[in-house]
Amino acid sequence: MSGVSAEAAPNGAGRRGRRGNTGRAEARWGVLFAMPAILGFVIFTIGPMIASFILSLTDWTVGGTPAFIGIDNYVALTQDKLFWKSLGVTTYYTLAAVPLALLVGFVVALLVNAGWRLQSLWRTVYYLPTLVPAVASAVLWIWIFNPDSGLFNSVLRAVGLPTSNWIYSESTAVPSLIIMSTWGFGNAMVIFLAGLQGVPRQLYEAVALDGGGAWSKFRHVTLPFMTPVIFYNLVTGVIGTFQVFNQAYIMTSGGPNNATLFYIYYLYTKAFTDSEMGYASALAWVLFVIVLVITALLFRNARSWVYYETGDTR
Amino acid sequence: MSAATQSRPARGLRVSRGVMFLVLALGALAMLAPFAWLIRSALMTDAQIFINPPQWFPNPVAWENFPDALTAQPFARYFLNTMIIEAVVVTGTVLTCSLTAFSFARLRxxxxxxxxxxxxxxxxxxxxVTLIPTFVGWAALGALDTFIPLTVPAWFAGAGGGVFNIFLFRQFFLTIPYEMDEAAYIDGANPWQVFISIVMPLSKPVIVVVVIFTFIGVWNDFLGPLLYLSSSENFTLALGLATFQSAYTAQWGLLMAASLVVILPIVLLFFVLQRYFVEGVTLTGIKG
Structure with a gap:
């Protein structure tokens, strides 16, 4: 029993004394205190998950009675052009937005971390956009993208460059939303910054003693130590980005011509506009499986590149 | 460190630091440009906004956009609604998540x-994956168009996203020496007393972090109010702003003024509690 780790219960010599007679009381208190979370998990997570799976096996329009139809909804999905479209749009968006936010966030974190006198000022400026509430951000960016008098086209026109229709044209709608999402890379940056504080200084000195320059320091010290943070940002980024909804709802209504028909937006319209609760539940379960598979693949793949310090008992 | 190793890269270092500074400054400008555009537009009339060539700075300043926007829809009411939901959700989240975390960290x-x-x-x-049955459930209970679906889950340790708060509390509780609990138990205290009078008073930093992030979560939530609230007098600020946007499509001065009002409290909160924000992001990011 060496080393009271974070996982183990607090234990020690003094504790043993009361375990015998009050251990059961302690367990009762423990279960009682954990009850809100246990009940919450059953009522708001496991219960609805099972219910949504059962619903996905039914044909149910709100107001009618659910009819059991087996896997028909899932079969119908494979024939549903909009389902594939929404999957494609969401994948496209995720594959561009997540790596971009990670790359920009990492580079800016390195720059901000370079020992400036006003480091916290830089950090604040880059973090500021992430504070803007999603709806306010959407409203602001509709205006920025406005083809007639928006910020982008006004500036482009002022310097004599060609303008764009941004979110109002099929080919530029998703790229526009990617630009908008990159504005919020500050979250990833702050996490990278925190990670950079954990890189042991003496290793840089060791590299310097061996004659290594800035690049070797980055390649052989910073990067390996940052891989867990990169991985964390990657996983949370992918999971979050796969579930975008607000932009599609507020800014584009999934258009033009379904160019921004994000998965959750499609699900939302199926469930709450068309009232096809059974079909929408099938969509939800497919999303669940997709996210599960992506996460599993990321974790599997992580073994080959994420570096965890050995000897760390936690 | 010998003098040689220090002086050799000096010039190259100074040049590269210059480049770094330039990149940082340009990046910062790009980050701030949308804010500048927001404030500028919030202070302009429609006539000024649609002038060609564009007027970059508001002249004269159209302060009236703020009272006009805020009275065009009952934003005061939206604010009140949001604050009621905030109070119930933040209290429930902090109380139940910390209690649960106490059990996971310090009771066996x-x-x-x-x-x-x-x-x-x-x-x-x-x-x-839980959205539709949860909605159907609340509908069956007749709770649509009330704050119940938006607030009650918070009292079950946040339900769903709240797990994260339990994790944060637990991580923090693990750093408090167990001897403190021990001493109280010897004096005859029960776990509730230990929780409320020993562990919680020592946990202010993590409490503040959870309060901040829960507050922001509620303030920003759009899908929840969109699903559950249907009559205008129940709207939250986020939902009110979205409906304002669809009703006043081309009145950018008013829309930007309203957006600014929705953004400002969060930004102010950040500047007042900046230390905790950074701590929070660090806690969430690194220890995960």
């Missing part, structure tokens, strides 16, 4: 680690 019971592990899997869960 069979199956504890298993239960904690199962709860943690909830973090990865896409919210869509």
């Amino acid at each position: 019971w069979r199956g504890r680690n298993l239960v904690f592990g199962v709860l943690l899997t909830g973090v990865m869960l896409p919210y869509a």
Whole structure:
């Protein structure tokens, strides 16, 4: 029993004394205190998950009675052009937005971390956009993208460059939303910054003693130590980005011509506009499986590149 | 460090630091440009906004956009609604998440680690998979167009996203020496007393972090109010702003003024509690 780790219960010599007679009381208190979370998990997570799976096996329009139809909804999905479209749009968006936010966030974190006198000022400026509430951000960016008098086209026109229709044209709608999402890379940056504080200084000195320059320091010290943070940002980024909804709802209504028909937006319209609760539940379960598979693949793949310090008992 | 190693890269270093500064400054400008555009437009009349060539700075300043926007729709009411939901959700989240975390960190019971592990899997869960049955359930209970669906889950340790707060509390509680509990137990205290009078008073930093992030979560939530609130007098600020946007499509001065009003409290909160924000992001990012 060496080393009271974070996982183990607090234990020690003094504790043993009361375990015998009050251990059961302690367990009762423990279960009682954990009850809100246990009940919450059953009522708001496991219960609805099972219910949504059962619903996905039914044909149910709100107001009618659910009819059991087996896997028909899932079969119908494979024939549903909009389902594939929404999957494609969401994948496209995720594959561009997540790596971009990670790359920009990492580079800016390195720059901000370079020992400036006003480091916290830089950090604040880059973090500021992430504070803007999603709806306010959407409203602001509709205006920025406005083809007639928006910020982008006004500036482009002022310097004599060609303008764009941004979110109002099929080919530029998703790229526009990617630009908008990159504005919020500050979250990833702050996490990278925190990670950079954990890189042991003496290793840089060791590299310097061996004659290594800035690049070797980055390649052989910073990067390996940052891989867990990169991985964390990657996983949370992918999971979050796969579930975008607000932009599609507020800014584009999934258009033009379904160019921004994000998965959750499609699900939302199926469930709450068309009232096809059974079909929408099938969509939800497919999303669940997709996210599960992506996460599993990321974790599997992580073994080959994420570096965890050995000897760390936690 | 010899003098040679210090002086050799000096000039190159100075040049590269210059380039770095330039990149940082240009980047910062790009970050701030949308804010500048927001403030500029919030202070302009429609006539000024649509002038060609564009007028970059508001002249004269149209302060009237703020009273006009805020009275065009009952934003005061939206604010009140938001604050009611905030109060109930933040209280419930802090209380139940910390209590649960106390159990996971400092009380011993069979199956504890298993239960904690199962709860943690909830973090990865896409919210869509529980969305429809939850909605149907609240509808069956007649709770649509009330604050109940938006507030009650918070009292079950946040339910769903709240697991994360349990995790934060637990991490923090693990750093408090157990001897303190021990001493209280010897004096005859029960776990509730230890929780409320020993552990919680020592946990202000993590409490503040959870309060901040829960507050922001509620303030920003759009899908929840969109699903559950239907009559205008129940709207939150986020939902009110979205409907304002669809009703006043081309009145950018008013829209930007309203957006600014919705953004400002969060930004102010950030500047007042900046230390905790950074701490919070660090806690969430690194220890995860």
